[in-house]
Amino acid sequence: MSLLARYAENLFWLARYIERASSLAGIIETHMAYDRARAEDVSWAWLVTLHSDQEKFASLYADTSFKNVLKFYMADINNPGSVRFTLRAARENARALRATIPSEMWVQLNEFYNRFLVISDADLDPIRLSRTCSQIKHGCCAQLGVADSTLYRGEGWRFFLLGLMIERADQTSRLLDVKFAQLKTNATNQVADAVFWSLILRSAAAYQTYHRIEQRGPDPNRVARFLLVNPHHPRSINYCLRQIQFMLNELCSDFQLLQVSSAQTRSMAMIEILQQAAGDQYLVANLHGTNDEIQRGLMALTNDLATSFFGYSETAQASQSQSQA
C-alpha cells in the first residue's frame, strides 16, 4: 500500500517547521553572540525587514527595539514566523502523524515543545538568550536526528527530506539577504564588512569549514559563492537542491511516483540559475535578485508537490503553504 497523501504532506511540513525554528534561533543566536559591537539598544529592524514582516510588526509593536523584535520572533503566537508558532505547527503535524511515525519522534518533539512552552521573558533577556536559542537548536537537531535513526525509509522519508531541504535552501537564501535588509534599514552599513560576513558564515554553521576550504578571510564574494554553490556544505543551496533532485528521482524510480516530473524539471532549472549566478562577477551586487529568484523557485517547487501529491489544485493555495511567505 502506498502512503496516505496527507501523511506525506504532514511529514513534509513537520521537517520544514523544525528547520525553520532552528534557523531562526540560529540567526538570532549568532547575531547576539558575535555582534557585541552592536549593543542591545541598536535597532533590530533588519530582522523584520528580512522576513518582510514590517506591516504585521508595526500593527503589534510600538518600535523595533531589540526587546520587541525578540518577543515578536521568539514568543509571539500572533506571528506565524515566530519560533513559538513554528514549533506549535511542527507539533500539530507530528500529532497528525502519531499513528504512523515512530513514537520516539513524537515523544522527543512533545517533550521539547512542553519545555519551550514555559519560557518566560527572562529567557529572552540578553543574559539568557544565547542559552535559550541553543536549547531550541538542540531540540530541533534532536528531532532530525531521531527521524534519521528511526523513520522508515519509505515515501514518507523522502517527503520529510524534501521539506527539510526546501526549507534549508530557503533559510540560507534569506541569510544571504540579511545584508540587503540591513542596507535597506540603515544606509551607513557597509557591504564589505568582514565582521558581518563572518557572522553569516557562523549562522550557516559554515565558519570553520569555510576557513578550512577557502583558507582566507571572509570576503563577500567568496562567502556568497560558498553558501550558494559549494557542493559539500550541507546548508549550501546547491547541496540542498541536489538532495531535492535525489529524493525526487528516488520517488520516481523506487516508488513509481511519476508525478514528480514537474518538480524534477523545476529543480533542474534552479540549479542552472544557481550556476549562472555563481559565475557572475557582480555576484554580491546582484545577490538580492538571485535570492528573490531562488525563493520564488522554492515556493513554486512546494506548489508542484502540493498539486502533484497533496491534492491541491494549481490555483488553490495549500492551507499550510500560506505561512511560507
Place this chain on the structure above:
Amino acid sequence: MHPPKLSGPLDDYNHAPFFCELMRDGLQRDSALEQIRNRLRNLDIATLVARATDAEIELFNQGITFTVYSDKDAIDRILPFDVLPRIITAKEWSTLENGVIQRVRALNSFLWDIYHDQKILRDGVIPKRLVLGNANFRDEMQGLNPPCKTYMHINGIDLVRDRKGEFCVLEDNGRSPSGVSYVVENRHLMQRAFPDLMRGVKIRSVSNYGEMLMAKLSEVAPPRSDNPSIVLLSPGVYNSAYFEHVFLAREMGVPLVEGRDLVVEDDHVFMRTLAGLEPVDVIYRRINDDFLDPEVFNKESMLGVAGLMRASHKGHVTLANAVGTGVADDKAVYAYVPAIIRYYLSEEPILRNVETHICGTPDGLSYTLDHLGELVVKPVGESGGYGIVIGPKASAAELEQCRRQIEANPGNFISQPMIDLSVCPTLVDGKVEPRHVDLRPYAITGRDTWVLPGGLTRVALKRGSIIVNSSQGGGTKDTWVLEEETT
C-alpha cells in the same frame, strides 16, 4: 536489625461500610491477592507519592493526553492515573467473561432481529415504541446484512459491584466505547514504575488488544477480500479521544484516516494515497452515526464521507460498529436486556441488571415519583455522567426540579436504586483512602466474541462521589486480572 518501619499506605485505611476490592471481607481467600496486599502494605507512602508524580509526568510527555482548546491555545491534560491497582481474581474473571460474551451475543441477535423481521416486537417482549420510536433506531439499516450478523464489533459494558461484592451491569456501550487505550497504557506505565510490586505476580496480559482487534475486524471484511484493507476513521486531531484513535491505529498497524482522506466511487470506498486511490474494506469508525455520511444523516457534517451508507448497503465495506447500534445500548432498552437474553439464547443472564424503573410506563413513573429521594434518576439520551440526579445526595430543591423534569417528559428518564459502589484504596493528596470504582471490560466480536482480560477501572476521586466519568473528576487505575492458579 530491621530498619524502622515507615508509615505504610494501608495503616489507616478504613473502607467500611463498602465492599473493598483489595480487602474483600467475607470472600474466599486468594493467595495471589494476599501477596499483592502484603507488598502494598510494605511500600512506604513517600515512595508511592514520588512514583505517582513520575508516572504523571511520563504520561504528559508521552502525550497520553486529551486536549482542551481555548481560543488562543491548546492545553494538554492527562487523565488522572492512580497507581494502586484494582485486582480481579481468576474465578471472578471467568464469570465476568462469560457474562459479557452472553450479553454481546444477545444484543447482536436483537439488532439483527429489529433490522429484519422484528420478531421480538411482534412477540411483545419489548414495547415497539421503545425500539421504533428510539432516536438511535436507523431506518437506513433495515435489510442490511452485516457480515457474521455482527453489529456491535466493539463493546464496553459498565459494571459495578454492590455492598456484598456482587457484580451487576449498569450500562451497555455499543457505540464506539472509548478508554481501552488507557487499559493498555496504564499497564505499561505500571510495569515501568512498579516492577517490584508486580514481580512474580501472574497477571494476564493486555498487550495483544490491537492484534485481536485486527483479527476480528478481518473476520467481518466483505467476503471478496482475503487480505482486507482496514482503516481507523477519526474526526481528527481536535477530537478529545484523538490519543485513543492514534493508539488503536498504531497497535493495529493501519492508517488513521479522516473523512477527507476517503472517497466513495461506484459504491466502493477508497483512500487517497500518493499513488492514487486505494480500496478500503473495513472501517473502524470513531465518528457518530449522525456525522458519518452527509448523504444520509447530518447534511452539514464535514467529518464524514458522502456515500458510505451506499457502499455499506451494497456490502462493499464493513462499518464497525454498524450504524444504528445505539438503540441497543439505550438506557430504557437496558431494562429489557435480561428478557432479550432469555428470548434469543434461552439462557438465564449470567450478569444481573440493576433494577430499573422506566418513567415512560405508568408503573415506573409513579414508583419513581413516590421514591425520588432514594433513587438515582438518569436521562435516557445522555452519556458521560451528565444530568444524573442522585436522590439520597440531592437537596430538596434539586429533587423538586428533577420531579418537574420527569413530569414534563417521562419517556426521557429512568430510575434505579442507588448502588453502594465498591471502593479501592486510592492515593489522594498524599494519603491512601477508599474511593468508589466501576469496571468496563472490552469485548470484540467478529465471528465470535473475545474479551480483553482486564478492563478500564474508573475511580471517582472526589470523596464520597459515585460518578466515575472523566468529565466529572474521575481517574483511572490499572486493572489486574490474575491468572488461574496451577495446583
